[in-house]
Amino acid sequence: MQLGGDETRRLADFLAASGSGSVPSDTGGYIVMPTKGSPADVIRALQDLTATDRMDALAMLLREASEKPAILGDLVSRLAADERFIEKAAAAMNLAVYRQVLFRLETMIDDPTVKEGQFQALLEEQPWLFGSEYSCILDRRRWTRDEITDFVPRRTTDGRVELIEIKTPLHGKSLFNWDASHKVWAPGVELSRVVAQAENYLEKLDRNRDGILANDREDVTKMRARIIIGRDRDDDQRDALRRHNGHLHRIEIITFDGLLAIAKRVLRYFEDAPAEQCVVLGT
Structure with a gap:
């Protein structure tokens, strides 16, 4: 397989990051996502994601994506294109959880056991x-x-x-x-x-x-x-x-x-x- 110019550049960037120690040394699969802004902006964004609800939502999204590979690319693209995607996804996830809890409460109330x-x-x-x-x-x-x-x-x-x-x-x-x-x-x-x-x-x-x-x-x-x-x-x-x-x-x-x-x-x-x-x- 022959790599194009853009692909070659990305591979070079990845190898440079790997050589600098930025890539984890643990064995496993990793997702590399393009980001907007400078490295400092990326670091700040990651720090902003320490809130439990956002991290939980991200984990749920990635778990869903891993089980349905077809949506993984779309997920990565949206994460890169919309810096507020995590917040929107977390809100949607929260509402989905609340609806499930409400249904669970209704079911329990109707169950005499x-x-x-x-x-x-x-x-x-x-x-x-x-x-x-x-x-x-x-x-x-x-x-x-x-x-x-x-x-x-x-x-x-x-x-x-x-x-x-x-x-x-x-x-x-x-x-x-x-x-x-x-x-x-x-x-x-x-x-x-x-x-x-x-x-x-x-x-x-x-x-x-x-x-x-x-x-x-x-x-x-x-x-x-x-x-x-x-x-x-x-x-x-x-x-x-x-x-x-x-x-x-x-x-x-x-x-x-x-x-x-x-x-x-x-x-x-x-x-x-x-x-x-x-x-x-x-x-």
């Missing part, structure tokens, strides 16, 4: 499902000696810490049952039990307020509890839940349908947001 711990594992892995009002999930879950809560997120707006308790959709059971003698929807056993659990936990926090404030700089009297339990598919259940929440203090009940609605709103926001905003949200 899914246990409480499985919901906890998914929400711990994908905290964005709780909504954008939280800035982070704290590592600390124990605030009193005998109690451990499922999640402890910090709100974005005021920095307040909240406690989140995850239960199950209660397949076959309603949150509220009709009390014919009083003509009201009364909380069911499961709902009453978890509300009492949250009340007990908040009471213990209040009793330990001074020690927690001194040691952790958190004012537990401002802490609230959020409970995720059951479903609310009909108007009677939704009205009863709104009424019940309206009379609770420092406790809010959200159904799994409500959680799903929050996650869908978050996804819609990032579907409509520019790519540079989408890429910021990591999991």
